[in-house]
Structures are given as structure tokens and as C-alpha cells.
Amino acid sequence: DTGVSQNPRHKITKRGQNVTFRCDPISEHNRLYWYRQTLGQGPEFLTYFQNEAQLEKSRLLSDRFSAERPKGSFSTLEIQRTEQGDSAMYLCASSLVQGPNTEAFFGQGTRLTVV
Amino acid sequence: DAKTTQPPSMDCAEGRAANLPCNHSTISGNEYVYWYRQIHSQGPQYIIHGLKNNETNEMASLIITEDRKSSTLILPHATLRDTAVYYCIVRYFGNEKLTFGTGTRLTIIP
Numbered sequence: 355d356t357g358v359s360q361n362p363r364h365k366i367t368k369r370g371q372n373v374t375f376r377c378d379p380i381s382e383h384n385r386l387y388w389y390r391q392t393l394g395q396g397p398e399f400l401t402y403f404q405n406e407a408q409l410e411k412s413r414l415l416s417d418r419f420s421a422e423r424p425k426g427s428f429s430t431l432e433i434q435r436t437e438q439g440d441s442a443m444y445l446c447a448s449s450l451v452q453g454p455n456t457e458a459f460f461g462q463g464t465r466l467t468v469v
Numbered sequence: 470d471a472k473t474t475q476p477p478s479m480d481c482a483e484g485r486a487a488n489l490p491c492n493h494s495t496i497s498g499n500e501y502v503y504w505y506r507q508i509h510s511q512g513p514q515y516i517i518h519g520l521k522n523n524e525t526n527e528m529a530s531l532i533i534t535e536d537r538k539s540s541t542l543i544l545p546h547a548t549l550r551d552t553a554v555y556y557c558i559v560r561y562f563g564n565e566k567l568t569f570g571t572g573t574r575l576t577i578i579p
Contacts, residue, residue, distance in 0.1 A: 395569075396554075396556055396570055396571055397567070398569070399566035399567065399568070402566065410565060445512050445513070456565070457515045457518075458513075458515065461512050462510070462511055462512050
């Protein structure tokens, strides 16, 4: 499968614990995005990377959230001291920027439940 | 990015054309119209995009009005697998993020 891969698919954690999600983008895609989706809502942008550089962060990304893409390939999203409000689907997407029209390919997401 | 308005839900009979409307009355000249869909428990999937002209690909057709204030996504022969939430997104060139609304939940009826 050459699509965007996210692991784990599901994560249940206790409030206050730290969690880390991984995203493997489509090979050679230079842009990588993280979105969050809560029940009944559309995905909300969190942050994106151009290769290894993090170029934009939403104000939704509080200081408990950190994302990295160390070698410009896979990315991790860490949430520290999780809260019940962090329960959501976390989606990763990647794209190859070749002009004005960028098609983003999404993974299947990691569903986080904080209990 | 311009705000979009979509009906919350629609039904369509299997085999018929599904026509999904989207209003984007505040769209500006350099903003594109994108359509994505999200099948239950999956990530969003790109369908089509356009600027001014009508567009067609293997999945759908996009009809944009001459004043660009609204558009319609057409699935020519809907199947049960087309049941999903469809998002209409307006995005200007250079903006990396997609701003999703709540979309239209399309149900294909056998």
C-alpha cells in the first residue's frame, strides 16, 4: 500500500498521560499536514511541514501539542498531559507541491479516546 | 478563505445522478473550489477542483456558475459506495490548509 499510513489506528489513554502518533506520508511528498476531527465536524487544520520545516501552526495547537518531521519523511504528533477534550480523530495528509493546485492525500487517521 | 454553505443532508437513488450544491458568494478571483468526500471511518478523499471553468474527471463533474458564487458537484451514476460526507472548500492559491465545514451527508438509496 503506497498511501498515507497512520499508526496506531486507535489509542485509549488515561487523562494526564502522554501519547504519540506516527504518520508515514506518500513517498517523495514534500508537504505533510496534521488535522483534527471531532464528532460531527469537518477536519480542522493543526499544522503543516515543508520537508522538515514546520511552516504553520494553528492556534488550536496548544503548548501541549508538538509535531516533528525530523528527516522530512515520517512525522510524529505528541500530546502531553492529555485531557478529555483531546479525544478526536487525528488525520495526517501529504502532498507533492507542483504548482497552484495541491491535492492532499489523507490517511485513515488515529482515533484518540481520553478516559 | 471564502465561507461555503452546503445543505446538511441529501438522498439520491442508486444509479441516478447526485447533484450537490455549494454556495460561496464571497469567493474572490484567486480562490479555487475544491471538493473532498469522507466515507465513514476513513480520511477525506480528493474528488475534483476548479477555478472558473467546468471540470470533469473519472469521479465527478464540477459546474461553477459564471459569477463563481456557487457550484455543483455531480456524481453521474451514484452507487452505494458514494454514500459519504461531501465537503465543498474554497481555497486561494498559496494557502496550504483546507478549511472544512460540516459538509453534506449524501445517502445513496438502493
